[in-house]
Amino acid sequence: MILTGRIVSAFMLIFGIAASPVGSAEVRHVSEYDISLGILPIATASFSTEFDDRDYKINGTFKSAGIVNIISRISAETSVSGRMQADKLQADRYNLVYTSGKRTRVYDIEYRNGDVTETTVKPEPKRNPETWIPVTDKDLRAVLDPLSGLIFPGNAKVCPSRLPIYDGESRMDLVLTPKGTKEFKTDGFAGEAIVCSIRYVPKSGFRKGRSDIEYLRKTPMEIWFAKAQSVNVYAPVYAVIPTRMGQVYVTAVKYGR
Numbered sequence: 001m002i003l004t005g006r007i008v009s010a011f012m013l014i015f016g017i018a019a020s021p022v023g024s025a026e027v028r029h030v031s032e033y034d035i036s037l038g039i040l041p042i043a044t045a046s047f048s049t050e051f052d053d054r055d056y057k058i059n060g061t062f063k064s065a066g067i068v069n070i071i072s073r074i075s076a077e078t079s080v081s082g083r084m085q086a087d088k089l090q091a092d093r094y095n096l097v098y099t100s101g102k103r104t105r106v107y108d109i110e111y112r113n114g115d116v117t118e119t120t121v122k123p124e125p126k127r128n129p130e131t132w133i134p135v136t137d138k139d140l141r142a143v144l145d146p147l148s149g150l151i152f153p154g155n156a157k158v159c160p161s162r163l164p165i166y167d168g169e170s171r172m173d174l175v176l177t178p179k180g181t182k183e184f185k186t187d188g189f190a191g192e193a194i195v196c197s198i199r200y201v202p203k204s205g206f207r208k209g210r211s212d213i214e215y216l217r218k219t220p221m222e223i224w225f226a227k228a229q230s231v232n233v234y235a236p237v238y239a240v241i242p243t244r245m246g247q248v249y250v251t252a253v254k255y256g257r
Helices: 003-008 067-071 211-218
Strands: 027-037 040-052 055-064 074-084 089-100 103-112 115-122 161-166 171-186 189-204 221-227 233-243 246-256
Touching (some): 189 211
Antiparallel strands (some): 027 246, 089 103, 161 171
16 A cells, blocks of 8 residues: 555544444444645545444445545555453554555455454565564564544543554554643534644555655654543544645534434
């Protein structure tokens, strides 16, 4: 998967929203996001989550818009299923179908107790062994998927925290540092959001010397978490992602059922 596309699209796929009220047989929660480069709209994303007791399933879609479509249309469909734990959502299976122009790549990951047991990528990407930093077996232990990795049960610590993420190609840590709180309002939510600085730490599964990875590694991002109405989880509602082309803003335009 091309990293520049991942910054705008796959990274946004972590903006799924979960809901798990105690005693509820099944809950469906919908969130929608607008994504812009400065003031220019470049994409939209939407997510639907269903909970049944302590099991969950998230489905998400991403579509490029505006000036991005002039260059190449980008779209993605993603899903993850797993179990709710005390301090995190732990996936059993994660899937991403990513399309850029006429090229489509499918990522499928299976987990057991947080460890990756199998990764399938079709078509398999070509990699130069002299410059590629491979993902090791150690890298695949106790990891989170990129879709539900940034969703926190209400009693969990949101930030500071270090999140070990594996997306089917790359292994990275996302390091969250507290920056206070701010008011946030959108369709379905109005209240206080927890603000975190987020730092990208590449571990493996990338090419040495890539300038875009180095830029992202050295440039802190910002992400806001809000508690979903009537449920006991925190999930992202706003983010600022610096890129060489300018600031990318992700804003929840709907956050609720």
